[in-house]
Ligand SMILES: Nc1ncnc2c1ncn2[C@@H]1O[C@H](COP(=O)(O)OP(=O)(O)O)[C@@H](O)[C@H]1O
C-alpha cells in the first residue's frame with residue numbers, strides 16, 4: 001500500500017453562486033521515500049491539493065488515505081494530531097514566529113505534541129544541526145537572512161520526524177542562489193529516505209525531482225508540459241549534472 | 243501542550259505588550275481596588291457600629307419611650323401622666339420577666355463648674371445603681387450610691403472621665419491620672435461631692451491611636467498637641483458615656499425637679515425607663531408583660547412605647563447592607579468595564595495574530611489548545627489586574643482615611659480580597675470566552691493566507 005492514496009478527490013468552492021472546481025477528480029499514489037514536485041500554472045489547484053495532502057483541508061468528494069488513516073472521516077482533533085506527527089510543512093513565507101528565537105520556533109510542533117522540555121530542546125538542536133544552524137539557536141528570525149529563515153522552517157518541519165514533508169513554493173521568496181541551497185537541502189533529505197513533496201512553478205526545481213505531477217485546471221495532466229517540468233534542456237542546463 | 247506552559251506563554255504575551263496590557267487592566271484594577279476598599283470601609287463601619295451598640299447597653303436592653311397618645315385616645319390626652327416611679331415600682335413588682343429596671347431623671351440644661359472651669363455634660367441624670375448594669379458602665383474609682391444617699395437625697399455624684407478631663411485636667415495634658423474623689427463641683431450652682439469615677443470608654447481604634455500617641459509623645463515631648471479626625475475624640479457613643487454625670491434619683495427629684503420644675507411646677511416624670519429582659523429568647527413576651535403592667539398604671543392610655551436595640555440592630559444592618567450594595571455596584575461596573583476592555587484587546591490581539599494562530603494549527607495545535615491559550619491570556623491579564631488592584635486598594639484606603647478620617651478605621655479583610663480576585667478571574671474567563679472561541683474556530687488555510 002502506498003503512503004498516500006488519493007482517490008477521485010474534488011474540491012469545490014462556491015463563490016456568489018458560481019461553482020469553482022479547484023480540484024476535479026484527482027487520483028494519485030505517493031510511495032514512501034518519493035521526491036515529487038507538483039507543478040502547474042498559477043491558480044491550477046496546486047496549493048489546494050497540498051492543503052488536502054497536509055490535512056489542513058478536507059476534499060468535497062473522494063477519499064484520501066494517509067499512512068493507513070482515512071482522512072475524510074477524521075475529526076478536527078485527529079487531523080490536528082496527524083498534522084503534528086506525520087506531516088512537516090514548509091511555506092513560501094517561512095512563517096516563523098518573530099517573538100520566539102530560532103530554537104523555540106523549531107520546538108513549536110513538539111509543544112503541541114506534548115514532549116518534555118528536555119526532549120524538545122535536544123531534538124530541536126538535532127534538527128538545527130541538520131540544516132547547519134545550530135550556532136544560531138538563540139537568534140531571532142528577524143536577525144537571519146531569508147535563506148537561513150527557510151532552513152529554520154525546514155528544521156521545524158523535520159523535528160517531529162514526519163512521514164511526509166510538504167513544501168509550498170519553498171524557494172518562491174528567495175534569490176536563485178539561496179533557492180539552490182534550499183533545494184540541495186531537500187535533495188539531501190530525500191537521499192536520507194524522506195518523502196518530500198514540493199509545490200512549485202519553477203522548472204529548475206521541478207527538473208531535480210525524479211517524479212513530477214502537473215496539475216492543470218484542477219486535474220492531473222496526462223502529459224507533462226516540458227517547459228514547466230524542467231525537461232527543456234535549454235533551461236535546466238547545469239542542473240541535470242548532479 | 244501542558245498547562246504550565248500555556249500560562250508561561252500567556253504571561254509572555256502580556257509582557258510583550260506591557261503598555262497595552264496595563265491600560266487594559268485599568269478597569270480591573272479600579273474594580274478590585276474599589277471592591278476591596280469599599281468592603282474595608284463597610285467592615286470598619288460595621289465594627290464601629292457594633293462597638294457603639296455594646297457601648298449603648300447591649301442587645302437585651304429595651305427602652306420605654308414616651309409617645310404621643312394615639313389618635314383614638316386623643317380625647318383623654320390630658321390624663322397622660324408620662325412615665326413615673328409608679329411605673330418603675332409596678333414593673334419591678336409585677337413583671338418578673340424583666341431582670342432589671344432602671345429609671346432615669348434628667349436635669350435639664352446642666353452646667354458643671356469648678357472655679358473658672360465649666361463643662362456641659364452629655365447626660366446629667368438621677369439614677370438608681372441599676373444604671374451601671376443597664377448601660378454597661380464600670381465604676382473605676384470610689385463608690386456608687388448607697389441606699390442612704392438615695393434616702394437622704396445627698397449631694398453626691400459619680401462622673402465620667404470626660405468631665406474629669408475638662409474640670410481637673412486630662413492625663414494626656416497633666417501627665418498623670420487625676421482621681422478627683424472627694425472634690426466639690428457645682429451642678430447648676432449646687433455643690434456636689436464626687437464619690438466615684440467611671441472607667442474611660444473608647445473604641446478599639448481610638449485605643450490604638452492613643453497608645454501610639456503616647457509612644458510618640460514619650461520619644462519627643464514637645465510641639466503642640468493636635469486633634470486628629472473629628473473634633474470629638476472617639477465615637478459618639480463613647481463620648482456620651484465619658485461625659486456622664488450620675489446622682490441619686492431622689493437627689494435629682496428633690497433638688498432639681500420638685501422645686502425647679504417647668505414653670506415652678508414639680509415635675510415627677512422620668513426621662514427614661516430602661517429595662518433588661520431576663521431571657522433574650524423570650525423578648526417578645528417579656529415586652530408584652532411589661533406592656534400589660536404599664537397599661538394598668540397608665541389606665542389604658544397608650545402614651546408609651548417599647549424600643550428594642552434589635553430595631554437599632556436592624557437599621558444598622560440595613561445601613562451596612564446599603565453601603566455594601568452601593569460599593570458592590572460600583573465595583574461591579576468597574577469590573578464589567580474592565581471585562582469589556584479585556585475582550586476588546588483580546589479580539590484585537592487575535593486579529594493581529596491570525597497568521598500565527600493559523601501556523602500553530604498547521605503545526606498540530608488543536609482547537610482546544612488555541613482556545614485554552616487565548617482564555618489563559620485573558621485570565622492572566624485579569625489576575626495581574628487584580629493583583630495590582632489589591633495593591634491599589636491599600637493605597638485607596640490610606641487615601642480615604644486621609645481625606646475623610648473617621649473613628650471607624652477601614653479594615654481590609656482577606657475575604658474581600660479573595661472575592662475580588664475570584665470575580666476578576668470570572669471576568670477574565672467571560673471576557674476571553676468569545677475571542678477564544680473565535681480563535682479556535684479559525685480556518686488554518688485562510689489564516690495562513692491572511693495578510
Ligand atoms: N477559499 C477559496 N474560496 C474560493 N476559491 C478558492 C479558494 N481557495 C482557492 N480557490 C480557487 O481555487 C483555485 C486553485 O487555487 P490554488 O490551489 O491556490 O492554486 P495554485 O496554488 O495552483 O496557484 C483558484 O482558482 C482559486 O481562486
Ligand SMILES: [Mg+2]
Nearest residue numbers: 043046047048
Ligand atoms: Mg499556490
